[in-house]
Amino acid sequence: MDAFLPVYSRPGVAHIDADFDQLRREGLQVALISHGTDLRDPEAHMRRYPFSYFASAPPGWVTVTGERARANRQISRELGTPLFVSTPDLLLDADWARWLPVTINPDRWVASRPPLAGRVPIVVHRPSRTVPPIKGTEVIEPVLRRLDAKGHIRYVDPGVVPNAAMPELVAGADVVVDQILTGSYGVAAVEAMAAGRLVVGFVGEETAGLMPERPPIVNAAPDEFEAVLDDILTSPDGYAAVAASGPGFVRRWHDGRAAAEALRPFLDPAPTPT
Known part of the structure; x- marks a missing residue:
């Protein structure tokens, strides 16, 4: 599930909980992937870097973005499903995540x-x-x-x-x-x-x-x-x-092989002992 957005588009639905449950009922394994502001903590970012882009962005946008990112981090913890991040700095905001390097040819x-x-x-x-x-x-x-x-x-x-x-x-x-x-x-x-x-x-x-x-x-x-x-x-x-x-x-790190290794435990989990 990309950027904490619903998979099934439905009017008025902006959270992923219902979709997560539906996908699991359909027998699918589900993971989350984040790319930046959907997970990044503005306050922590500004503490690390006084020149952070959050410091010069419109305050209203920073507030809304921060609240959404905080909610997404909480959702990730509660769902307990794998969380991947496409930029390595996001591991500072979610230390339970795994870096999934962006891939190019x-x-x-x-x-x-x-x-x-x-x-x-x-x-x-x-x-x-x-x-x-x-x-x-x-x-x-x-x-x-x-x-x-x-x-x-x-x-x-x-x-x-x-x-x-x-x-x-x-x-x-x-x-x-x-x-x-x-x-x-x-x-x-x-x-x-x-x-x-x-x-x-x-x-x-x-x-x-x-x-x-x-x-x-x-x-x-x-x-x-x-x-x-x-x-x-x-x-x-x-x-x-x-x-x-x-x-x-x-x-x-970015030709796809490192990304495949990062995904391997999710896509090819070890069989459950019988």
Whole structure:
């Protein structure tokens, strides 16, 4: 059951309890999967990161989102069914969950040209959403535009891009700026790492400590973002090595095999002794 949403659409029904019971009566095993704000605790997130996107989001949205996430965590505990999370930071909010790594086809993202090699770097930032300001675009974009105006980078603001055109866009970049306000990473960062691009984002120490391997993402908290970009421009060779480790990381954790292993106990449970 995805994002704590009902499986069967019925007017006025916004909870999953009845659907859960119905699915079980039909003989199905049921698990839950969460992707972010449906589970994340705003207060805890702001304690970890003063620059949390919750701190700059509309207060009314934060209140409603926090109440819904609290209810979802309680539902998960009460149902006692497996809970999977697609971003590893959510394990900080639900330590009974299991990380289910997002999966891509790495072959679709292979890029032949190495990044940061002898030209003005092309930098891409394409947030999937700007309202609420989850990605940090309000911090990222002014810095990229200033650097572009000085001729230090070429900032590509692609706007709306069809999915089929994304591999070419990413392959043409040297640096892909992901989200810097969540303390984690998502699909866009995985795709850029698969292409061997340098990914700038922010993965919190608490999140990295829960992972089997730290992702090759250059950390840039909002107040450090411009300084990090300047350092990349000053010393590109060292950062090119970070980018080069991205495809291997993606094949180890995001090509579907790690996700299959995470799902194995749910999909293929051990037989009950007779």
